[in-house]
Amino acid sequence: MKTFITLILAFFALPLSVWSQGIIEKVPPNYIRTVIFNSGNSYSGVPVIELGSGLNLEFDDIIGDEANYYYTIEHYNYDWTPSQLVKSEYMEGFDNVRIVNYQNSYNTLQLYSHYRLNIPNEDTQRLKVSGNYMLKVFNEARELIFSRKFIIYQPLTSVAVEIKKSRDVRFIHTKQVVNFSVNSPDFIIRNPEESVRAVILQNNNLKTGIYNIKPQYNIGNELIYKYDQPTAFWAGNEFLNFDSKDLRAATVKIRSIEVKDLYHHYLFRDQIRAFEPYTYNPDINGKFVVRTMQGRDNSIEAGYVWTHFALQTTEKFNEVEVHLYGGFNNFILDDSTRLEYNPLTGTYETARLFKQGYYDYKYVLLRKDGTLDEGFFSGNFTSTENDYTVIIYYHPPGARFSRVIGVGNQNSVTISN
The missing domain is CATH 2.60.40.10 (Immunoglobulins)
Incomplete structure (x- = not known):
């Protein structure tokens, strides 16, 4: 017993x-x-x-x-x-x-x-x-x-969010730190050290969120969170993207088009960006938008296209998997996102069925132990533009459910020292 x-x-x-x-x-x-x-x-x-x-x-x-x-x-x-x-x-x-x-x-x-x-x-x-x-x-x-x-x-508190560079010199160029405070002048928070928990999301992705963040201290009705590494994210790089709104016309990203059972769009080869200088390339932080030029109603007139991807690597990586990554499938890694190495071309390749539209994507590495490395191919740069969301939960002793009493948002374009 x-x-x-x-x-x-x-x-x-x-x-x-x-x-x-x-x-x-x-x-x-x-x-x-x-x-x-x-x-x-x-x-x-x-x-x-x-x-x-x-x-x-x-x-x-x-x-x-x-x-x-x-x-x-x-x-x-x-x-x-x-x-x-x-x-x-x-x-x-x-x-x-x-x-x-x-x-x-x-x-x-x-x-x-x-x-x-x-x-x-x-x-x-x-x-x-x-x-x-x-x-x-x-x-x-x-x-x-x-x-x-x-x-x-329920907006019972106000959440002020700041994005900072890391105070650890090892990560000053590769990580973004989220600092925030929770102000509740009209809502009484009892025992905040035990009843309040914060969750931080990068680009609305629950799978890479930072959880179980307790307040460092409080000043009156304000809870302060000024951590460094406990609330730090790898900064990543801007997403790549393609636009297939026109089935029959190649765009800046689409190299060629074939018509078989369905339309096939072949994208230009992507390169490893981890060792290249950071270049700002506007993206929508992993999101996608369905749209078509062949009809008026995107919902039912947008067609499906086989989109072919190729990542130039020159060599095969052992005991790891290379995947497409983005909000197009809620940041899931599965067989439909896995790339296979082609020794004849020196590229990792795959084809995936997409509905016509504008899509953000990137290449990520999945290690044998299940660890996801988002920056292996694209790199991590402090200047990268990311969206951050801070969610404040309140579950006092004896409560029958957890309430969400505040949400704060900030973009890393505001990053400061």
Whole structure:
């Protein structure tokens, strides 16, 4: 009995960095493409929206048979463990209903059914509390097809964010440090050392977030976070991009076009940028935008294109994997993003099916131990432009769920010493 109690206490003593992964999002199958999940202003990463704001989900089923899909919404604590709330406590209305808004593609070589879900709607009328949420999509057999996380906050505090250069001279040219403060003149925060946790996201990517950040100290109603390495991110480099809005015309990035079963776009070879001087190249921080010049309705008239990538390396890297990386698939690494080495050309190559549009991407290295190295090919430069989001969670002792009481945003163009 004593051993059992010791294990239980040890479990609850785990830091949030261990807990932070919690429930994992279900990756869509290959026939589900171009998942857009946003609040109207972001096309990748986790949506972070204010309580009362709307949410939009869109996706394509390239089987195109008008299959039936259903959705549910679940509430979670800051560590992505299920909260103690029952559905009626965090939702007005109900879920577990069919997505009825869908259309078939028009004038495209690749047939698909395009689905759209807006929240709130006549069934799910309102989400009533802040916190972490998961939207799950099921098929008619009630099998989970895919899921996506989102976060709702209530602006009970103000969060001021600053981006600084690292105070550690080893990283002064390669890392960006996030400092911030939380001011709550009208909201009483009890025992902030134990009840308040902060999460920092770079470019809205939950998978590379920094978790379990406690305040260093407080001055009156203000919590201060002026860490160095604990809140430092590798700065990375600007994303590469391509634009396939015109199926039949090559652009600055597209080298050649072929028409087979579908259109095939061959991009110019990319080079390793890690050892080149930093060059500012405007990007949208990993996001994407669906658009077409061959129709008026991007949702159902944009076609699908096989896009071919090539990364010049001259040699094969052993016991590692090279992947495409970006918000086009929610920063997931899988078989569809993996590149294979071609000894005849000295390049890592792959082809992936994309809906017409503008896409950011980069090449990353996945090591054998599962470690992701985003800067291996592109480098890390302090001058890189990144978006940062700071999310403040409040879970006082005895509370039945975690609240999100503030969100702050800043871009690294404001970086200072």
